Amino acid sequence: MVNALSWAMTAVVLAVVVGAVLVPRVAGAAPYTVLTGSMTPTYPPGSLVVVRPSDDITVGDAVTYQLESGEPTVVTHRVVGISYDGEGQRSYTLQGDANEEPDAEPVRPEQVRGEVWYSLPWVGRLGVLFTPGQHQLLVYAAAGGFFAYAAALLWQARRDRRREKAHPAVRPAVEEESRA
Incomplete structure (x- = not known):
């Protein structure tokens, strides 16, 4: 939510x-x-x-x-x-x-x-x-905020992929059930 x-x-x-x-x-x-x-x-x-x-x-x-x-x-x-x-x-x-x-x-x-x-x-x-100078500052701040948010999402996704590679989930019971 x-x-x-x-x-x-x-x-x-x-x-x-x-x-x-x-x-x-x-x-x-x-x-x-x-x-x-x-x-x-x-x-x-x-x-x-x-x-x-x-x-x-x-x-x-x-x-x-x-x-x-x-x-x-x-x-x-x-x-x-x-x-x-x-x-x-x-x-x-x-x-x-x-x-x-x-x-x-x-x-x-x-x-x-x-x-x-x-x-x-x-x-x-x-x-x-806001004054025109403050408008410009707000535009730069908003753009910077969006870039920071996007960078945080990319960093989190990369970190999650590395964790999965380092510690793969072991599910032998699921594999055996799917072979049967």
Whole structure:
């Protein structure tokens, strides 16, 4: 029972680490934490949204965008309209799922960080608790812990094989019964 619980917890932690850290880095995506309730119930506060660049943003897509171009503050809202000015420049009208009105300012394509690819509820809450340096330390510690656990399992299996070779179990009665 304890062994099964250990494996289940390990699988859950591994899945969270893979979904929150590894997949975004490999896929060129970026994780962001939802801090407000403007996208409730789709992305409640504390959700981690993983955003990847997209050139094919349509009405209905949830996107993460910079409030001001070049600034680090971002918001995740849904596209409710796409318009073009007289020069053919595209802009998006965005609105939070829980908001009654669209955002006041249209968003230019260069402000858009990407389209929401997937989300992990509650995982973003962990991200808010730690600084970026602490995040990196936790990732290294988790990876080190998994490697240490795997090394311990391999060492134990090797030790058990050596014991079996050094002290083979003698079962002559079983052998005689199987010959009869």
